[in-house]
Amino acid sequence: MIEVKNVNFKYSSSNKDTLSNIDLKINKDESVGIIGANGAGKSTILKLLVGLELQFQGEILINDLKVEKKNLSEIRRKIGYVFQDSEAQLFMPTIYEDVAFAPKNYGYSEEKVHERTIKALESVGIAELKDRQIYRLSGGQKKLASIATVLSMNPEILIFDEPTVTLDPKNRRRFIEILNSLKTTKIVTSHDLDLIYDTCDRTILVAEGKIVKDGRTEEILEDKELLENNGLELPLSLIKR
């Protein structure tokens, strides 16, 4: 369970609050979309959850563990964070080594590392690419590889930052299938509202660092006025209907 209690946050280089009065609770196995215009603060919320920024006011709890320096390794073990920029997430020479990086770091035996790595690769359908060098991958393959790098940790919580930005329609559909097949707590930020519609039961709308609305996905994504007032548009699939 994730609990964010009255959190305020400001980047050290910025002069006004990036996030203000953020309050939310996400239960086990929920799938939650965070939507909002560019610069609304979506990515910042994710960074706070994994402790990449620690200078916030208020309290954040991951499974009752407070997000603070001494708990970081335990918390990060539970959360798989898939970056918006897959290229920056992958750093080993081959896919296999990159996916094996986390279980190796956590001290699993050689066989266990291998088992987890193969399983993670299989669950995103790129096991046959395992020895491929990272720089020879397409954008879609890089995204799948970066998902595998966090799946090999068996995380309880998965977070995805703008996962479909670099994907073509085919890979986007594949990504949605994979996402729906993963049975963990999921948080997805996006301004691809169709993606949220297809993958999340609950949606949180943020604007200028504040939560504007938190509720059932259909309820929020069908509210044309609410979306337009916050710099977003109705999902295409809803316009057609």
Next chain:
Amino acid sequence: MSKISNAIKEVHFIDNKANNNKFLNKIHPLVKLIITIIYIVLLTSINKYDLITTLTMSIYLWFISLLGEISIRRVIERLKIVFLLLIILGIANPILDRNVIFYIGIIPVTTGIISMLTLILKGFFTVIMLIYRYIIVFFKEVERIWTAYQMRAPKQNGVNFKAWGSMIGSLMIRSIDKAQMVYESMELRGFNPETFFVKTQKITKRDALYLIIGMVLLVTIRWIPIFELVGNLFV
């Protein structure tokens, strides 16, 4: 730009071999790290006009390749690009300030080395892990900015003198940003520079042997003018 892409592939090649090799795999990471640091320190300590020594330093890469059981022919084929890369790296040396401050024995300590030592103390563990990856990130960014520039200034062949400053500036900021993200990605997957190299395995006799051989080899190729000696045999 094709030379740069080749150099990128070459770095991957070296890195890959080191990773696939069974013998090298068993060497304690701390030992490999020490050797790598020594290698880089020696390489950057070479006078920037001393091309011969720079070239000689590639012998260590031969050494790794041999341990990696790569066929010599392939190594020779590929090494010419490694040479090129080493030359490029050597030419990049002016970044290091080479004013001598004092001497330790016969080894000159320069301001460049001092600032480098600070770097070592702060985060060399991590930087070394990243170095190949970082070089690639850097080259990719060069390629990207170069393409963006050419698309906007198609008629100009070289880079307009005035654009240089801002191009280099944005290049640096972007590579640093990328490196920062790569580091975060490692951190989020359980990498801890303080404990990583220490806890994983015990140091064995094999490690000690590798360390000694590596150091002797590096010091030899750095200070004994091998190419010159071999050359003298034929005059």
